[in-house]
Amino acid sequence: MxxxxxIEVSLKPGHTDPEGNTTxxxxxxxxxxxxxxxxxxxxxxxxxxxxxxxxxxKAEEMAKRLLANPTKDNYTIxxxxxx
Amino acid sequence: MxxxxxIEVSLKPGHTDPEGNTTxxxxxxxxxxxxxxxxxxxxxxxxxxxxxxxxxxKAEEMAKRLLANPTKDNYTIxxxxxx
Numbered sequence: 793m794x795x796x797x798x799i800e801v802s803l804k805p806g807h808t809d810p811e812g813n814t815t816x817x818x819x820x821x822x823x824x825x826x827x828x829x830x831x832x833x834x835x836x837x838x839x840x841x842x843x844x845x846x847x848x849x850k851a852e853e854m855a856k857r858l859l860a861n862p863t864k865d866n867y868t869i870x871x872x873x874x875x
Numbered sequence: 876m877x878x879x880x881x882i883e884v885s886l887k888p889g890h891t892d893p894e895g896n897t898t899x900x901x902x903x904x905x906x907x908x909x910x911x912x913x914x915x916x917x918x919x920x921x922x923x924x925x926x927x928x929x930x931x932x933k934a935e936e937m938a939k940r941l942l943a944n945p946t947k948d949n950y951t952i953x954x955x956x957x958x
Contacts, residue, residue, distance in 0.1 A: 794910070800917065815918060818941055824933060827877070827921040834883065834917060835898060838910040850907060858901055 794874035795839055795847040801860045801867045802832035835859055844871045877957035878922055878930040884943045884950045885915035918942055927954045 803809050809830050816829040837854065841847035851869045860867040886892050892913050899912040920937065924930035934952045943950040 802917075802919075812918075815942070819920070819937060822937075822940060824937060825923055827923065829921070830919045832917045832919065834885075834915045835895075836885075836913045836915065837902070838912070840908055840910065854902060854905075854907060857905060859898070 793841060793843070795841050795844060796872045796874050797837045797839065797847055797851040798870045798872070799835045799837065799851055799855050799859055799867055800832055800869075801835070801855070801865050802830065804864055804866050807864050838874065844873065847871045876924060876926070878924050878927060879955045879957050880920045880922060880930055880934040881953045881955070882918040882920065882934055882938050882942055882950055883915055883952075884918070884938070884948050885913065887947055887949050890947050921957065927956065930954045 811831045812829040815831065816826050819826045819829065837851065839847060839850060841850060848869055848871050851871065855867045855869065856862070894914045895912040898914065899909050902909045902912065918937075920934065922930060922933060924933060931952055931954050934954065938950045938952065939945070
């Protein structure tokens with residue numbers, strides 16, 4: 793079966809987020825009263841897998857081995873069956 | 876009320892995604908049989924707003940005016956009430 797796994801990688805609390813801070817400043821300059829902005833990244837990965845449990849385990853491995861830096865990043869994983 | 880709006884900005888189909896392609900290559904080198912990878916970005920914006928409808932309208936405006944490039948980007952918006 794084909795699955796689409798969405799791996800969202802975001803900065804752990806306490807790390808500065810320059811892109812988020814700049815975006816907040818620009819939105820304020822445009823007149824929006826924005827309290828804070830943080831930016832995270834989603835990797836949409838299409839994989840072939842036996843079932844959704846196996847797809848999730850693979851995605852966890854990918855996050856740990858390549859996509860997320862354990863020193864500074866958190867990640868969350870969602871698995872969707874491919875339409 | 877405080878709301879957290881999540882604005883996800885992704886490339887429109889047909890645009891090359893160099894970061895996605897590189898990630899796919901690296902995941903293959905690590906032994907994962909990955910069909911494709913695309914990368915999108917989420918802006919988590921905290922705003923003060925009367926209700927969720929108004930928060931969504933503001934987020935639409937932010938996406939159009941600053942966050943998404945109409946030539947190459949799609950965007951989706953989710954509004955969550957702040958815990």
